[in-house]
Amino acid sequence: MSKIYLFKDKEVAGGYVFYSPTDKKGVYFGDSNQKSMEEVVIKPERQGKLLTDRLCLISNVLVVSQRFLIVMQKMNNQKIKIVPSVIDIGKELIRNKYSLIYPDEEIDIIDYKNSKLKLYKGHVLSAQKLIAEKNKVPTFDLFYAKSVSWIVSEKFKTIIETQNFSGMRFEEIEMPI
16 A cells, blocks of 8 residues: 555645535525535625635635646545535636546545544644554545545655646655555
């Protein structure tokens, strides 16, 4: 098994910072309504001059560019739901360039015994040291780890870096042999 990485936000100078996605009526995207949403609207929390390939990460939801989505769909991923997104930057609406993605399920990979975590009701609030149990890690190139974040394989990380996708960074997850 190769290395795995936390897939994290990377703020870019001059980049927009976004709020949580809503439907057209302003209802936030969440567990209760996500299956019925056909399109989401995303508005900036902070204006910028640059839209990156990864706009935001809220809980288990990612908003990514179509360029990223095309590459992602060629990889070996867990089942992922895709919702078209409209980016509302005030003076214009940007359509067909971004999608919201969320996992069909969350996969528990944490080695709770050896990780140093701050937990609240079974959810990881912070991790001083995150260790994955090798036998729990799937062979997907992109998946959502329960209570943690999106995880990418070394293969996917290399493709993202080679193609110069913006708005993302990675932290290696320890995985004992």
